[in-house]
Amino acid sequence: MKLIGSLTSPYVRKVRIVLAEKKLDCVFELENVWVPETTIQLANPLGKVPCLMMEDGSAMIDSRVIAEYLDTLTPVCKLLPANGNSRERADIKCWEALADGVLDAGVLVRLERTLRAPEQQSAAWIERQMSKVHLGLAALSQRLGESAYCAGIHYTLADVAVGCALGWLSFRFPEIDWRGAHPNLAKLYDKLAERPSFKDTVPQ
The missing domain is CATH 3.40.30.10 (Glutaredoxin)
Known part of the structure; x- marks a missing residue:
């Protein structure tokens, strides 16, 4: 591949x-x-x-x-439950969709700021997308609560998706203090950042 x-x-x-x-x-x-x-x-x-x-x-x-x-190619580190547990599987995919939605909004803001001349940029459009970022982060934080991982006690694709979203925001939008606003997300990300898979893929 x-x-x-x-x-x-x-x-x-x-x-x-x-x-x-x-x-x-x-x-x-x-x-x-x-x-x-x-x-x-x-x-x-x-x-x-x-x-x-x-x-x-x-x-x-x-x-x-x-x-x-x-995730279907090998049983090593299963990131999604078997198809038989459809509710749990759907829940993890919802985590992923929410994390990706935060990214989608952030990417649109970055494109607006980098591809358009300042006089052509829409402040209303940027504000609308940034609202999605902040509301999405709040929703992720609320869903996580005090759990060790997004889906409870096990590392799953939900954590991968959320970790990638948080890492990218730190990379492209350092002015967003998501750590201060959502310390539980910061705690989760710091734990994920210790995994070799995260260490080897830090955006650069």
């Missing part, structure tokens, strides 16, 4: 962490989708990363799809 992505994308980081936790071999190919010479459309017509190229030449897209697929 070959993973196409960047070193700064939190969605790519999620897949890289899953690959590491599952101890799966995969070639990592760097791709900058924002430069004119990018060839990402040859693999993913949507022009996004991550994109996982399979052994048969087919492509798998979207970090949520890829992560769920990778």
Whole structure:
């Protein structure tokens, strides 16, 4: 398998962490989708990363799809419960959707600020997206409570997703004091940051 992505994308980081936790071999190919010479459309017509190229030449897209697929390849470090426990599985996927939603809003703010001239930027649009970031963080914090991990006492894909969201916010939006506002999320992230899979994928 070959993973196409960047070193700064939190969605790519999620897949890289899953690959590491599952101890799966995969070639990592760097791709900058924002430069004119990018060839990402040859693999993913949507022009996004991550994109996982399979052994048969087919492509798998979207970090949520890829992560769920990778978890089926080996019993090592199961990140999602078996299909029989549909409620628990859906709960973990909701954690992932919420974490990714925070990222989606943050990415839109970053694109607005970096791709548009200052006079063309919409303050109302930025405020709307930042509201989603802050409300999403509050929801994640409330859901976590005093639990050791997102889904209780076990490390799951929910923790991977939340950890990637928090790490990216620290990287791209250091002015957001999510640690001060949500100390339980800070405690969770500090614990996750000690895992080799997180240490080896810090955005840079």
